[in-house]
Amino acid sequence: xxxxxxxxxxxxxxxxxxxxxxxxxxxxxxxxxxxxxxxxxxxxxxxxxxxxxxxxxxxxxxxxxxxxxxxxxxxxxxxxxxxxxxxxxxxxxxxxxxxxxxxxxxxxxxxxxxxxxxxxxxxxxxxxxxxxxxxxxxxxxxxxxxxxxxxxxxxxxxxxxxxxxxxxxxxxxxxxxxxxxxxxxxxxxxxxxxxxxxxxxxxxxxxxxxxxxxxxxxxxxxxxxxxxxxxxxxxxxxxxxxxxxxxxxxxxxxxxxxxxxxxxxxxxxxxxxxxxxxxxxxxxxxxxxxx
Numbered sequence: 001x002x003x004x005x006x007x008x009x010x011x012x013x014x015x016x017x018x019x020x021x022x023x024x025x026x027x028x029x030x031x032x033x034x035x036x037x038x039x040x041x042x043x044x045x046x047x048x049x050x051x052x053x054x055x056x057x058x059x060x061x062x063x064x065x066x067x068x069x070x071x072x073x074x075x076x077x078x079x080x081x082x083x084x085x086x087x088x089x090x091x092x093x094x095x096x097x098x099x100x101x102x103x104x105x106x107x108x109x110x111x112x113x114x115x116x117x118x119x120x121x122x123x124x125x126x127x128x129x130x131x132x133x134x135x136x137x138x139x140x141x142x143x144x145x146x147x148x149x150x151x152x153x154x155x156x157x158x159x160x161x162x163x164x165x166x167x168x169x170x171x172x173x174x175x176x177x178x179x180x181x182x183x184x185x186x187x188x189x190x191x192x193x194x195x196x197x198x199x200x201x202x203x204x205x206x207x208x209x210x211x212x213x214x215x216x217x218x219x220x221x222x223x224x225x226x227x228x229x230x231x232x233x234x235x236x237x238x239x240x241x242x243x244x245x246x247x248x249x250x251x252x253x254x255x256x257x258x259x260x261x262x263x264x265x266x267x268x269x270x271x272x273x274x275x276x277x278x279x280x281x282x283x284x285x286x287x288x289x290x291x
Contacts (some may be wrong), residue, residue, distance in 0.1 A: 007035055007083075012090075012139040021098035022154040024139050026050075027081070028088040037079040042096040044117065045073040046161070048135055052087035056080070063119055065089070070121040070132070072165065090135050094158055102158040105203040106173055108212035115167035127164035134160060141264055148199050148262035152229075155201045177214040182223040184209035184216055189231070196235050197261075202228060236261045237272060244284040254281045 008028045027035065037045070047056055053066040057080040058073045065071045073079050075096055100114045122128045134157055138144050143153045163173060188209045192200065205228065206216045220228050240261045247257065255266055258281070263269040273281045 007033060020144065020150075020154070021095040022144070022157055023093040024135065024144070025091045025093075026088065026139065027083075027091055029083045030086060032085050033083055035081040035083060037081070037091065040075065040093060042075050043093045044075060044096065044099060045079060046092040046094070046121065047071045047073070047079075047081070048090040048092060048123070048132055050088045050090065052084045054084065054087055054089065055082040057082070060119060068122070068124045070123055070128070072117050072119050072121055074117070090139060092135060092157075094161070098154070099158055099162070102155055102203070103162055103169060103173075105206065105213045106159060106162065107169060108214075111169065115162070115169050117161075118166040121161075121165055125164070127160070131157070131160045131164045143264060146262065146264065148197065149264070151199045151201050155203065159202075177212065177218055179222070180211055180215055180219050182219070184211045185219045185223050188216065188220075188228075189235075192232060192235050196232075196239050200232065233263075233272070236263070237276060240269075240281070241273070241277060241284060244281055247285060249286045252285070254285060257281075257285075 010026045010028075012024050012026050029035070047054065047065055048070045049065050049067055051067075053064065056063050056065055056071040056073065058077040060074070060077075063071045096114045100111060103115060104110050121131070123132045138153060138157065143149050146153075162169075188205045191205065191208045202213050202216070206213045209216050209219070211219065217228055220226055220231055224231060226234070240257050240263070243257050243261075244254075254270075258266060258269045270281060273284075277284065
């Protein structure tokens with residue numbers, strides 16, 4: 001990368017040695033300057049401004065981006081960024097293979113090549129705003145490094161981008177899906193119950209259920225009244241409670257157990273636990289003698 005001394009590039013969260021199909025970097029500059037990001041083979045890049053405006057130049061032209069507009073750069077294209085003062089943005093990179101895999105799982109069939117994504121992403125539209133909010137969450141948490149949650153978070157990010165951008169498969173993605181009985185949901189729940197610590201993705205669960213991803217999501221809503229994420233949380237919440245009941249309070253903590261089961265938000269975990277079991281998790285951990 002070519003940059004002036006005023007430009008700071010941070011990997012968020014800090015990178016480890018393992019390659020990841022989705023990456024997030026934060027670029028900051030105090031003064032107006034030009035940044036060049038070299039082409040990354042087989043990786044899309046999305047520039048999501050946080051503060052200020054920028055002009056992004058790549059092989060398809062020059063496009064403006066600000067708090068309401070992101071720019072999508074196709075693989076193998078150098079990126080030139082002319083930044084204004086006090087500019088900052090997230091640069092999100094996504095492997096082409098990951099994008100195509102997620103698309104095929106959502107469609108239920110193979111595609112001959114990755115989609116031709118639109119260059120502009122409207123961050124004021126509901127889908128674009130939700131995607132940008134997810135980027136901020138991933139950039140300010142450890143979700144992309146959590147052993148239980150990273151793969152699902154990456155899959156969700158890519159899937160939401162496919163629903164937020166125009167491309168040749170957009171209408172097919174949004175088309176109604178065939179309705180199924182409760183069998184696929186039962187197969188999915190059996191798998192989760194058998195190994196709740198496995199870092200499941202929606203695609204893996206759909207394979208076991210024997211239906212497409214959209215069909216599985218619809219089945220969960222229809223037959224369980226829950227989203228797939230809520231189903232996973234329910235099983236893991238029950239396992240966390242079992243661990244509290246069996247653990248020695250002197251050797252573990254509520255935060256430690258909650259994090260190990262994929263609950264990153266401590267306050268939300270406590271609220272969910274109390275709503276379901278009518279007592280705080282610390283009381284379950286310490287036992288009835290502390291009631």
